[in-house]
Amino acid sequence: MKSLISVIMCGGSGTRLWPLSRKALPKQFVPLLHGKSLLQLTLERAATLSHEQLIVAAHDHRFLVQECINAAKLHAQTKTTILLEPTPRNTAAAMAVAALNAAADALLLFLPADHHIPDNQAFARMVEAGIPLAQAGHIVTFGVTPSFPSTAYGYIQQGENNRVLRFVEKPHAERAQAMLLEGGYLWNAGIFLCKASTLLEAQRQHCPDILEACNEAVETQAMGSLDSVDSNFCHLGEFGFSRCRSESIDYAVMEKADNVVVLPFSSAWSDVGSWNAVGDLTPADDQGNRVEGNGYVFNSSKTFVYAQSKAVRPVIALGMENTIIIDTVDAVLVANANACEQVKNVVAALEAQGVQQALHHRHVARPWGSYDLVDSGERFQVKRIVVKPGASLSLQKHHHRAEHWVVVSGTAEVTNGDKVILLSENQSTYIPLGQVHRLSNPGKIPLEIIEVQSGAYLGEDDIVRLEDTYGRITR
Secondary structure (H helix, E strand, O other): OOOEEEEEEEOOOOHHHOOOOEOOEOHHHOEEEOOEEHHHHHHHHHHOOOOEEEEEEEHHHHHHHHHHHHHHOOOOOOEEEEEEEOOOOHHHHHHHHHHHOOOOOOEEEEEEOOOEOOOHHHHHHHHHHHHHHHHOOOEEEEEEOOOOOOOOOOEEEEOHHHEEEEEEOOOOHHHHHHHHHHOOEEEEEEEEEEEHHHHHHHHHHHOHHHHHHHHHHHHOOEEOOOOOHHHHEEEOOHHHHHOOOOOOHHHHHHOOOOOEEEEEEOOOOEOOOOHHHHHHOOOOOOOOOEEEEOEEEEOOEOOEEEEOOOOOOOEEEEOOEOEEEEEOOOOEEEEEHHHHHHHHHHHHHHHHOOOHHHOOOOEEEEOOEEEEEEEEOOOEEEEEEEEOOOOEOOEEEOOOEEEEEEEEEOOEEEEEOOEEEEEOOOOEEEEOOOOOEEEEOOOOOOEEEEEEEEEOOOOOOOOEEEEOOOOOOOO
């Protein structure tokens, strides 16, 4: 499908999969299925359809996106453009900026980044069936044939000649059951196919203010600097995009337009939008129990255990029924399976109470590698830092803390004031408060160090970046 551009939208926060998915690491970036993230799987699926991909993502997640692209190992001929949103503005804005960055007659396939569709061939056949309709000026959406009366999905009512009669928000159980008995209703997959000009004309008619703001953001967008790894990213204009209102494409356009058609998709699909949906991807035993990772169930039924910390501890479920248990290194969720849809509300409540784990993982990804917060106290903090081969942290200083570095494995190149030294395993150095410093890995294997911070304030915002490969200079 040479004329097709896959537009992958990955701006969601995914708080319904807390504690695994958090604001700083949404579910589309988490290696959730067989060591692969949902975004990586989406990139691989899209690559079977077209050699051009346009990704719309949050500015703060740009290096997570790049890591998923690298992991997907896309064909060398695949052209990938990454549009960075300075602030989240929902799907109507994301689709508008994508269409404004494409030729008017380009066919755009809009794909959420957090869906699981195991049969790529069936998906490709569905898209092919929609191309003639899209070329004829329709907005084509795809509805999944429902297998049970779900209250977690929206629905689309299909009329004659595939016309969409209406969109239905997530219904209560009785209404969902009635719609399935009535027939003609499909789950709303949130996947769309249309020409760029078709979408833009629909937005001119139904949400002109969103289109105007997005057009301003595109007119002022800019690529990253050529001397930085940021050069792969296109930064949307902040002023225009920030004044755009936040609204979904369903509300802004689809429920109002008269040229929307729907095609059914009968193969397996999941938006992996709750822990029940994640559990359904794991085979069940005779009692309906499902286990992912280092978990064990005894005298239990219909219980799902997700134990992320394989090397640390086993997770045991004893005498449980209809329960989900999600274990991560710094937070545990135990809930009745019927309450899964309330996890999002719980995360909001935790955030309001200042619980740090509501937003951040103990393990934090960085463009140069990662760090793990091992321990902390009133005036100290201990981190395990891993730096990728050839990568480097920013040249920086701190106003409120000093640091001790001990090399555990690999070779470290350390800038400490006006000195540059090499440290190997079991060697260490001390960075005084206010000293300009930098950590680099000149080797071929990952560099691992233990960092001990001490001082009156240890927040991540006490970093003054003087030089940075990743464009994060402190202004």
